[in-house]
Amino acid sequence: xxxxxxxxxxxxxxxxxxxxxxxxxxxxxxxxxxxxxxxxxxxxxxxxxxxxxxxxxxxxxxxxxxxxxxxxxxxxxxxxxxxxxxxxxxxxxxxxxxxxxxxxxxxxxxxxxxxxxxxxxxxxxxxxxxxxxxxxxxxxxxxxxxxxxxxxxxxxxxxxxxxxxxxxxxxxxxxxxxxxxxxxxxxxxxxxxxxxxxxxxxxxxxxxxxxxxxxxxxxxxxxxxxxxxxxxxxxxxxxxxxxxxxxxxxxxxxxxxxxxxxxxxxxxxxxxxxxxxxxxxxxxxxxxxxxxxxxxxxxxxxxxxxxxxxxxxx
Amino acid sequence: xxxxxxxxxxxxxxxxxxxxxxxxxxxxxxxxxxxxxxxxxxxxxxxxxxxxxxxxxxxxxxxxxxxxxxxxxxxxxxxxxxxxxxxxxxxxxxxxxxxxxxxxxxxxxxxxxxxxxxxxxxxxxxxxxxxxxxxxxxxxxxxxxxxxxxxxxxxxxxxxxxxxxxxxxxxxxxxxxxxxxxxxxxxxxxxxxxxxxxxxxxxxxxxxxxxxxxxxxxxxxxxxxxxxxxxxxxxxxxxxxxxxxxxxxxxxxxxxxxxxxxxxxxxxxxxxxxxxxxxxxxxxxxxxxxxxxxxxxxxxxxxxxxxxx
Numbered sequence: 001x002x003x004x005x006x007x008x009x010x011x012x013x014x015x016x017x018x019x020x021x022x023x024x025x026x027x028x029x030x031x032x033x034x035x036x037x038x039x040x041x042x043x044x045x046x047x048x049x050x051x052x053x054x055x056x057x058x059x060x061x062x063x064x065x066x067x068x069x070x071x072x073x074x075x076x077x078x079x080x081x082x083x084x085x086x087x088x089x090x091x092x093x094x095x096x097x098x099x100x101x102x103x104x105x106x107x108x109x110x111x112x113x114x115x116x117x118x119x120x121x122x123x124x125x126x127x128x129x130x131x132x133x134x135x136x137x138x139x140x141x142x143x144x145x146x147x148x149x150x151x152x153x154x155x156x157x158x159x160x161x162x163x164x165x166x167x168x169x170x171x172x173x174x175x176x177x178x179x180x181x182x183x184x185x186x187x188x189x190x191x192x193x194x195x196x197x198x199x200x201x202x203x204x205x206x207x208x209x210x211x212x213x214x215x216x217x218x219x220x221x222x223x224x225x226x227x228x229x230x231x232x233x234x235x236x237x238x239x240x241x242x243x244x245x246x247x248x249x250x251x252x253x254x255x256x257x258x259x260x261x262x263x264x265x266x267x268x269x270x271x272x273x274x275x276x277x278x279x280x281x282x283x284x285x286x287x288x289x290x291x292x293x294x295x296x297x298x299x300x301x302x303x304x305x306x307x308x309x310x311x312x313x314x
Numbered sequence: 315x316x317x318x319x320x321x322x323x324x325x326x327x328x329x330x331x332x333x334x335x336x337x338x339x340x341x342x343x344x345x346x347x348x349x350x351x352x353x354x355x356x357x358x359x360x361x362x363x364x365x366x367x368x369x370x371x372x373x374x375x376x377x378x379x380x381x382x383x384x385x386x387x388x389x390x391x392x393x394x395x396x397x398x399x400x401x402x403x404x405x406x407x408x409x410x411x412x413x414x415x416x417x418x419x420x421x422x423x424x425x426x427x428x429x430x431x432x433x434x435x436x437x438x439x440x441x442x443x444x445x446x447x448x449x450x451x452x453x454x455x456x457x458x459x460x461x462x463x464x465x466x467x468x469x470x471x472x473x474x475x476x477x478x479x480x481x482x483x484x485x486x487x488x489x490x491x492x493x494x495x496x497x498x499x500x501x502x503x504x505x506x507x508x509x510x511x512x513x514x515x516x517x518x519x520x521x522x523x524x525x526x527x528x529x530x531x532x533x534x535x536x537x538x539x540x541x542x543x544x545x546x547x548x549x550x551x552x553x554x555x556x557x558x559x560x561x562x563x564x565x566x567x568x569x570x571x572x573x574x575x576x577x578x579x580x581x582x583x584x585x586x587x588x589x590x591x592x593x594x595x596x597x598x599x600x601x602x603x604x605x606x607x608x609x610x611x612x613x614x615x616x617x618x619x620x621x622x623x
Contacts, residue, residue, distance in 0.1 A: 006319070007319045007322040007323040007326060007369075008326075008369050008372075008373065010319075010323050011323055011326050011327065011330075011369075011373070012373055012427055012430075013430070014323075014327070015330075016427065016430035016431050016434070016435075017430070020430075020434040020435075031437055034435075034436075034437055034438070035430070035434055035435030035436060035437055036430060036435050037426065037435070045320070046323075049320055049323055049324050049327065050327065052324065053324060053327040053328055053331065054328070054331060055328070055331050055332055055335045055348065056332070056347075056348040056349075080330070080331040080334045080335065081331075082395075083394075083395035083396055083397075083398070084395075084396045084430070084431035084432075085373070085374055085375060085394060085395075085396060085431065086374060086376070086393070086394065086395065086396045086431075087374065087396065087428055087431060087432075088373070088374035088422045088423065088457070089457040089458070089460050089461040089464075090420040090421060090422045090423030090456070090457035090460075091374070091422070091423050091424065091425070091427065091428040091431075092428075092460065092464075093418075093420065093423065093456055093457060093460040093485075094413075094418045094420055094423040094425055094428065095409065095412075095413070095425070095428055095432075097416075097418055097450060097485075097487065098412045098413055098415070098416035098417075098418055098425070098450075099409065099412045101412075101416045101448055101450065101487075102411075102412045102415055102416055102448075112408070113402070113404040113405045113407070113408040114405075114408035114409070114411075114412060116402075116405050117399075117401055117405035117406070117408050117409045120399040120400060120401055120405065121399055121401075121409070121432065123397070123399065124396060124397050124398075124399040124432070125464075126464050126465075127463075127464045128464075131484065131527070132460070132463050132464060132484060132485065133460065133463075133484065133485045133486065133487075134484065134485070134486035134487070134488075134533070134534055134535075135450065135486070135487040136486070136487065136488045136489070136535075137448050138489075139489070163557065163558075163561060168599060168600075170557055179447065180447075181447045181448060181449070182447075182448035182449065183448070183449050183490075184451070184490035185487075185488065185489035185490025185491065186489075186490070205561065206561060208557075208560050208561065276599075279599065280596070280597045280599060282621070283596045283597075283599070283618070283621055284593045284596050284597055286617050286618075286620055286621040287620045287621065302621055303621065303622050303623070305599070306618045306619075306621035306622035307618075307622040308600070309596070309599065309600065309618055310615070310618045310619065310622055312600070312603050313603070313611065313614065313615045313618070
C-alpha cells in the first residue's frame with residue numbers, strides 16, 4: 001500500500017475502531033484490519049499513539065490502555081470514545097438515499113432487512129423514518145426490469161423487443177445481460193448484443209418486452225463503462241450554433257468543446273452516436289440551432305426531418 | 315509515516331478527549347494547557363489550534379463555540395455520540411449491500427466511514443451483485459439541505475436570480491436530478507427547486523424547528539415539462555402509433571382518449587407550457603401527430619416550416 005493516509009484519516013478510523021473493539025473486550029488483529037481497512041503495521045502505529053492519549057494530568061488512570069497481544073487487540077479505559085462519532089449530514093444522506101434507491105427497485109422486499117435497517121438508521125441520524133428523501137432510479141416498466149434482473153442474476157440470455165432511438169426502429173435482439181445500471185435517472189442494460197457481437201447499452205424504458213431464455217452466458221471479467229453515453233472513437237462530430245434559449249444543450253450532452261460567440265450564443269462540437277438522436281434534437285431546437293459544420297448527411301438532417309414531418313400535417 | 319503526522323494525530327486525540335471531558339466551555343489557552351502538544355510560540359500555537367478545530371468540525375465533531383471575551387470551546391457527549399441503532403447482522407448486511415450497489419459521491423459522505431460507525435465495517439468485502447448498480451448525481455448543496463430538512467430549519471438561497479426564503483420539506487432524486495420541495499415564503503406557495511440550479515450559498519434563516527411538512531404536501535416529483543406553467547391552456551390531442559404507445563404508457567400516466575384498431579392511440583394531454591409540449595411531440599418524430607386544438611397544431615406546423623427552410 002503506497003496510499004498516503006493523513007492524520008485526519010487515521011483519526012476517523014480510530015474514532016470508529018476504538019468503540020468497536022472496546023465494546024467487545026478485544027478482537028482479532030486480522031478481523032480489525034479487514035473491517036477498518038488498514039494493515040497490521042498501520043494498526044500498530046495507531047495503537048501506540050492511542051496508548052499515550054488521554055486527558056490532563058496524563059497519570060495512568062487518565063490514559064487509554066491499548067495493546068496488541070497474541071494476535072488480539074485490546075483497548076480499555078477509552079471512555080471518551082465509548083461510542084462512535086455521529087454521521088455527518090452527508091453520510092446520513094448517502095445512507096438514506098442509497099437505501100431508498102435500492103428499495104425502489106422491483107424485487108426488494110419493502111418490509112425486509114433493508115427497510116428495517118433504514119428505519120433504525122433514520123432514528124440514529126435524527127431523520128423522520130420514511131421522510132426527508134425520495135429516490136427514483138428511472139422510469140421503466142417494472143415487469144421488464146424484473147425480467148432483466150432475473151436473467152442477469154441467473155446468467156441467462158434474454159430476447160428483447162427493443163426500440164432503437166437512434167435508428168428509430170423496433171428490433172428483436174438476443175443479449176447477454178451482464179449488468180443493469182441506473183445513471184442520469186434512467187435504467188440501462190449493458191451486455192453483449194449477439195447480432196453485432198458488440199458490447200453495448202440498452203435503455204430499459206425502450207424495451208417493450210424481455211423473454212428470459214434457457215441459454216446460459218459467460219459474464220466477462222471486465223464489463224466496461226456504466227455511463228449513459230461513452231464517446232466512441234468513430235462517432236462523427238457536428239458543429240452547432242445555439243441561441244441563448246438553447247444553451248442548455250451544452251450542459252446536458254457530452255460535448256467536445258464549447259465556444260462563446262457573444263450575446264449568449266454558443267458554438268458546440270457535439271459527438272453524434274446515432275443520426276436519429278441528432279434528428280430529434282434538431283427538430284426540437286428548430287430555429288434555435290444551426291448546424292454550421294459536419295458530415296453532409298448530418299448537416300441537412302434537421303431540415304430533411306422537419307420537411308418529412310411536415311408532410312403529415314399537410 | 316512521519317513523526318510529524320503522529321504528533322498531529324496524538325494532539326487531535328487529546329484535544330478531542332479534553333473537549334469531551336470539559337464540563338464548561340474552555341478557552342484556547344486553557345485547552346492548550348490541558349493538551350501540552352502545541353508549539354511554544356503563541357502565533358504558531360494559535361494557528362495549529364484553529365486548524366485542529368477545523369479538522370474536527372469537518373469530520374463532523376459538533377464543536378460548540380461559545381462567544382465571550384474570548385471564544386470558548388467544548389463538545390457535548392449527547393451531540394457527539396452516535397446512538398446505537400441496534401442493527402441485526404442481517405440488517406447490517408443489507409446496508410452494506412445498498413452502499414455497494416448505489417453510488418452517491420458527496421464531500422464528507424464516505425460510505426465506508428458510515429459503515430465503520432454503524433456496524434464496525436464488514437469482516438468480508440461486500441460487492442454489488444452482478445445484477446445491478448446505480449449512480450446518483452452529487453451536489454455540493456445536498457448535505458446542507460438534508461441537514462435543514464431534518465432540523466426543520468428555514469433557509470435562504472438564490473434561484474433564478476432571486477433570493478428565496480424556503481421551508482425545506484423534502485429532497486428527491488428524479489430523472490437524474492435532485493429536487494428540493496418546500497414552501498417558498500417569498501411567494502407563499504409550495505415549490506419544487508432543482509438543487510443544481512441553486513445559486514451561491516445556502517444560509518439558515520431564524521431558528522430550527524420552525525415548521526412542519528404538511529401531510530398533504532404530495533410527492534416531491536417534478537411534473538412533466540408541458541405542465542410547468544401557471545395554468546392549463548388547453549387539452550391537446552396527440553396521436554401516437556402502436557409501437558410508441560406502449561413505451562409511452564410505461565413511462566408516465568397519460569389519459570387515453572381513443573384506441574384505434576391498428577393499436578395506435580389518441581392521448582389527451584393537459585398543456586400549461588406549449589413549447590415543452592411541442593418539444594415532446596416532435597421528439598416522437600413520425601410516431602406522433604398533434605391533432606388539436608387548432609392553435610397547438612398550427613404551432614407545430616409553423617415550427618416545422620421554419621426548421622425545414
